[in-house]
Amino acid sequence: MRLDVEPLDGTGAIIAPVGRLTLTTAAQLREAVDDLVANGRARLVVDLGRLEFVDSSGLGALVAGLRSARAAGGDLRLANASPQVATVLRLTNLDRVLRVHEDAASALADG
Amino acid sequence: MRGSARRLVVVRVLVVLALIAGVNYVVWRWLDSVAWSAWWIAVPLVLAETYSLVDTALFGVTMWRLRERGEPPPAPDGVTVDVFVTTYDEPEDLVLATAVAAREIRYPHRTWILDDGARPSMRAAAERAGIGYLTRSSSWDGKPRHAKAGNLNNALFQTDGELLLVLDADQVPDPAILDRTVGYFAADERVAVVQTPQYFVNVADADPLGSQAPLFYGPIQQGKDGWNAAFFCGSNAVLRREALMQLGVVGYVRGVTSGVRRALRTAGSVLGRAARSPEAADPALRAALEALRAEADGARRAVAAGEPVADVTYRFQRRVDDASRTIVAGQVETLRAELATLEPELLHGGPLEVDAEIGQLVVDEEALDRLARRDLSPLVAIEAVRRLADAVDVGRSDEAQAVMPMSTISVTEDMATAMRLHALGWRSVYHHEVLAHGLAPEDMPTMLQQRLGWAQGTVQVMLRENPLTLRGLRTGQRLMYLATMWSYLSGFAALAYLAAPVVYLAFGILPVQAFGPDFFVRFLPYFVLNQLLFLVVARGVRTWRGQQYSLALFPVWIRACWTAFANVVLGRPLGFVVTPKTRSGVHRPAWRAVWPQLAAMAVLVVAAVVGVVRLVAFDADPGATVVTLVWVVYDLAVLGVVVPAARYTGLPAPAAPAPVRMVEGRGTEDP
Numbered sequence: 001m002r003l004d005v006e007p008l009d010g011t012g013a014i015i016a017p018v019g020r021l022t023l024t025t026a027a028q029l030r031e032a033v034d035d036l037v038a039n040g041r042a043r044l045v046v047d048l049g050r051l052e053f054v055d056s057s058g059l060g061a062l063v064a065g066l067r068s069a070r071a072a073g074g075d076l077r078l079a080n081a082s083p084q085v086a087t088v089l090r091l092t093n094l095d096r097v098l099r100v101h102e103d104a105a106s107a108l109a110d111g
Numbered sequence: 112m113r114g115s116a117r118r119l120v121v122v123r124v125l126v127v128l129a130l131i132a133g134v135n136y137v138v139w140r141w142l143d144s145v146a147w148s149a150w151w152i153a154v155p156l157v158l159a160e161t162y163s164l165v166d167t168a169l170f171g172v173t174m175w176r177l178r179e180r181g182e183p184p185p186a187p188d189g190v191t192v193d194v195f196v197t198t199y200d201e202p203e204d205l206v207l208a209t210a211v212a213a214r215e216i217r218y219p220h221r222t223w224i225l226d227d228g229a230r231p232s233m234r235a236a237a238e239r240a241g242i243g244y245l246t247r248s249s250s251w252d253g254k255p256r257h258a259k260a261g262n263l264n265n266a267l268f269q270t271d272g273e274l275l276l277v278l279d280a281d282q283v284p285d286p287a288i289l290d291r292t293v294g295y296f297a298a299d300e301r302v303a304v305v306q307t308p309q310y311f312v313n314v315a316d317a318d319p320l321g322s323q324a325p326l327f328y329g330p331i332q333q334g335k336d337g338w339n340a341a342f343f344c345g346s347n348a349v350l351r352r353e354a355l356m357q358l359g360v361v362g363y364v365r366g367v368t369s370g371v372r373r374a375l376r377t378a379g380s381v382l383g384r385a386a387r388s389p390e391a392a393d394p395a396l397r398a399a400l401e402a403l404r405a406e407a408d409g410a411r412r413a414v415a416a417g418e419p420v421a422d423v424t425y426r427f428q429r430r431v432d433d434a435s436r437t438i439v440a441g442q443v444e445t446l447r448a449e450l451a452t453l454e455p456e457l458l459h460g461g462p463l464e465v466d467a468e469i470g471q472l473v474v475d476e477e478a479l480d481r482l483a484r485r486d487l488s489p490l491v492a493i494e495a496v497r498r499l500a501d502a503v504d505v506g507r508s509d510e511a512q513a514v515m516p517m518s519t520i521s522v523t524e525d526m527a528t529a530m531r532l533h534a535l536g537w538r539s540v541y542h543h544e545v546l547a548h549g550l551a552p553e554d555m556p557t558m559l560q561q562r563l564g565w566a567q568g569t570v571q572v573m574l575r576e577n578p579l580t581l582r583g584l585r586t587g588q589r590l591m592y593l594a595t596m597w598s599y600l601s602g603f604a605a606l607a608y609l610a611a612p613v614v615y616l617a618f619g620i621l622p623v624q625a626f627g628p629d630f631f632v633r634f635l636p637y638f639v640l641n642q643l644l645f646l647v648v649a650r651g652v653r654t655w656r657g658q659q660y661s662l663a664l665f666p667v668w669i670r671a672c673w674t675a676f677a678n679v680v681l682g683r684p685l686g687f688v689v690t691p692k693t694r695s696g697v698h699r700p701a702w703r704a705v706w707p708q709l710a711a712m713a714v715l716v717v718a719a720v721v722g723v724v725r726l727v728a729f730d731a732d733p734g735a736t737v738v739t740l741v742w743v744v745y746d747l748a749v750l751g752v753v754v755p756a757a758r759y760t761g762l763p764a765p766a767a768p769a770p771v772r773m774v775e776g777r778g779t780e781d782p
Contacts, residue, residue: 059360093365097367
């Protein structure tokens with residue numbers, strides 16, 4: 001899995017995981033989020049558009065990211081999920097907690 | 112017909128016959144044989160007999176699908192496995208011996224010691240032996256620790272194997288343990304757990320403490336396996352990470368939605384009261400409070416309508432933060448003073464309290480109500496709501512990890528985890544081959560503590576997540592969980608079985624109409640068929656020790672039911688003790704630990720003497736007296752097990768691992 005990180009203004013960033021977010025790569029995402037938050041970027045969007053596959057460990061990493069972003073006064077939002085990823089979110093009911101936005105721009109619009 | 116198929120036919124025929132005989136007997140008892148004039152003993156007795164019939168029926172259902180799996184599917188190459196050796200305070204050489212044996216397991220894997228004691232010397236020993244070492248990360252500081260479940264949850268986020276083998280510190284694995292179990296996961300991608308037996312090497316042949324549970328790690332687990340309900344028993348089991356993580360994510364969603372809903376409800380009433388208080392006379396302040404309350408109510412409606420919780424709480428927290436910035440600003444000192452009085456109510460003994468025994472965060476409904484009813488000044492109300500919203504948020508800042516794969520609702524994490532996995536549609540396998548050799552308690556008090564802990568945990572699960580109503584379970588699975596929980600109610604039945612003969616022999620009050628031919632013609636077939644079923648299921652191995660303990664430990668079972676009920680329903684502490692793995696102190700017979708049994712035996716003996724005197728000197732009914740005396744002899748033979756057990760001090764010398772490959776049945780359902 002590759003992680004493309006695009007900083008936004010002073011306090012935000014878009015993270016785009018490319019490939020498979022699974023038990024072997026979940027830690028990579030967790031660390032990336034923690035780094036961003038530690039550097040003052042706590043308004044995060046995870047762009048799922050180029051994610052081929054996500055397992056429950058991957059979802060766990062998203063939740064962990066949400067937690068650290070919230071703890072720092074920010075937020076973590078999801079955008080642009082493929083059908084496979086959307087299905088996994090629905091099966092685990094995670095879509096009851098996290099909304100999947102159309103794209104990064106609408107995810108960033110404050111709610 | 113294959114041997115196992117033939118055996119299954121015999122078992123099923125016996126189950127049907129035993130149940131017909133049992134129903135015939137118990138229905139007759141209710142309709143024709145209860146001595147209603149002595150209802151205070153007659154009704155408990157017939158209830159106890161009904162309890163036992165249900166127990167037989169559940170046992171019969173378990174045996175109906177007895178599944179002998181035989182050779183496991185071959186383990187394919189390339190599966191990544193982590194082996195976890197869990198420890199809290201066991202001696203380091205014991206832990207290390209297990210970990211070194213784990214390192215020598217043939218199938219490629221990584222070995223980790225999960226040291227909840229965080230001992231530097233343990234870490235050094237692990238490093239010298241080339242074994243991984245994990246302790247709790249700093250995120251657990253000041254958070255509920257959730258005992259062994261927490262230890263495993265912590266390790267899950269520091270490792271990344273597809274499968275994990277869980278071993279207690281004193282369960283030494285066979286080098287073949289993964290070769291023999293990994294294949295199940297490859298053969299069926301819905302398999303979440305493979306459990307192997309727990310077998311103890313430090314147990315004398317007579318097994319006075321009833322440590323080996325070969326009826327459970329044998330026919331009972333094989334029967335549950337037939338219903339896809341084989342239990343995960345905490346050690347000697349391989350689990351699929353994906354299944355556990357999914358459990359964690361699903362549990363997270365459930366915890367967050369219910370927690371947020373509750374917090375918003377409380378926030379609404381706290382703010383409503385504050386807006387009506389005389390201190391909110393300032394119209395601007397009152398308007399702000401009202402607006403915030405409308406916000407809380409709106410948020411609650413949005414969650415109920417299915418709007419993603421993260422969006423709702425984010426918005427709500429922003430509003431509360433804004434309000435507290437504008438209203439509270441400039442009055443910080445006043446607020447601080449007021450908060451000092453409220454602080455304990457918010458945190459300690461407040462609505463969000465940590466249960467000391469299991470480290471479980473308990474949302475105390477009563478305290479939430481109290482908080483909601485309190486007249487708070489507007490300032491404090493806003494601050495309280497702000498903290499409430501923070502505490503029960505989608506980030507779950509109340510917990511060390513947002514996602515807790517291993518269930519934390521009970522002191523026995525294993526059963527609850529297995530039940531939730533089954534409810535999510537995962538499968539379990541019981542592989543009947545001894546692949547680890549463990550240590551059993553070596554004295555009576557330790558054994559009693561261990562049994563108490565298991566029983567408490569089981570009853571806790573029953574009360575917190577009733578298997579009869581838990582969504583996602585199939586009927587057979589519900590019955591399998593019910594069967595285990597039901598077996599722990601036997602303590603109450605034992606009271607009736609002990610009291611009834613005493614009441615007759617001592618006072619001549621018969622709880623049944625008569626012990627005539629009507630009784631024998633119904634009771635004897637039931638009794639004989641029941642024993643025959645046990646005999647066939649156990650394949651000739653003694654089941655006597657287990658039968659003894661299921662009755663003789665009645666004080667333990669009753670205490671477990673009562674304390675678990677008080678804990679779950681009344682919110683009292685459980686008084687749970689971690690099972691020590693080595694014996695402690697001097698070995699004196701543990702008479703005090705079994706005083707209720709000794710007292711019951713004394714009463715039975717005295718009653719028997721009185722009964723004989725009444726027979727000889729007065730004209731007591733000879734038939735009833737003889738039957739009751741036989742009954743007393745049976746009770747004494749059952750309770751008698753505690754005498755050698757209390758004197759037992761373990762094996763004289765350390766035993767070499769016994770060359771046992773397959774275990775056979777004996778004992779009750781008492782995992």
